[in-house]
Amino acid sequence: MISTNKIKQIKLLHQKKYRQQNKQFVVEGYKIVSDVVNSEYNIDEIYVTSAFKETIDFDTILISAKEMQRISGLKTPNNILAVVNIPEPKQKFDSSNKLILCLDSIQDPGNFGTIIRTANWFGINTIVCSPDTVELYNQKVLQSTMGAFVETQIFYTNLEEFLSNYKGNIYGTFLEGENIYKQNLRQEACIIMGNEGKGINEKISKYVTHKLYIPSAGKVKAESLNVSTATAVILSEFRR
């Protein structure tokens, strides 16, 4: 059972404004909900329908499929949905002695989520984002991570300030960069990925110490790679 008022409240969490106001977000589906249950995130409530047959280590509230449809943010609703509390953003983070990723104004939720998933796959657990990068708690971002966001420290901060204090190598991809396949890539470094349309902002690019390029097969119609695709190629190259 779920009250009409509660349904209304949860539906509002599909809008950024209300997520920020109520400090809560929504995730749906067994895999991602159980990843959140087994993480440091603090869960408010978990709703399930009678179709939910798995077990989960949290008290669940049984609702009808019709009610699930109303509170779900997905086209095809799942049989489990969690309302999770947004933690206080951490003020400090340690970026030394490891490979980290910096995102400059990534706008597409699917790209951002896929980048978090890919970074997690390659063992990167710190991502520093410009303040205008898409919001982490956007449901499309979270679902695209396939649960990887619970293992990733994601910070929003002024990148210029962060980079000006950063001590290691700073990598970025540019058309005039060096062939990535021929570089000796350092494992204690920061890799910057730029906006989908505009690439890395000029103010940010001046901090790049090593310009890289993923060679294409020549003059091809695709003038660039998608940013999440390029991130995958670069991280694979660093980790191989």
Place this chain on the structure above:
Amino acid sequence: MISTNKIKQIKLLHQKKYRQQNKQFVVEGYKIVSDVVNSEYNIDEIYVTSAFKETIDFDTILISAKEMQRISGLKTPNNILAVVNIPEPKQKFDSSNKLILCLDSIQDPGNFGTIIRTANWFGINTIVCSPDTVELYNQKVLQSTMGAFVETQIFYTNLEEFLSNYKGNIYGTFLEGENIYKQNLRQEACIIMGNEGKGINEKISKYVTHKLYIPSAGKVKAESLNVSTATAVILSEFRR
């Protein structure tokens, strides 16, 4: 000027059924429309609004921004839209002496489009798809290719039949595969990428001669890579 009837016809092209019935599809935006103009595709009509300032080598029809809004399939309409004729599917294709990609039941239009874009970047111009792979002329697929589809031969065919006649190495990724970074990868080969949720179908996997694996950083929450991301890592590894 555009008639109400024409508006209705173009709007219907945003549905697969009518694309197949009328043998036409729609692309929007200067880059992709000009890629199509400069390709072998046969264009029916190109509509522009007064905001269109570039030049294009085709007679255009001027319409109002409001009319563009009505015929556009995009949330934020562009100032140029082309209606293009679907060519007759080619019956024969040459898959020898090169690297080709096989897609087994890719369902997400964004993934398919991104794979075409990435393949084009790495110089692959032949993609063989199972009949249940998402339709090429879906607008989201085409837009995600960033124009690369005009340089790519894309075939839909029975993969079992195709693979049983294929002579070269056949690669696919599997959890039990060999570390891709340690393989001597052949450039005359076929790489199979599987469905987003289920991976490579059992009936197809028996044709794989070389099972590959992209190593993760250990036991991570992301249990796999997104299929377009994995394709990028694999193609980069073949081409580096």
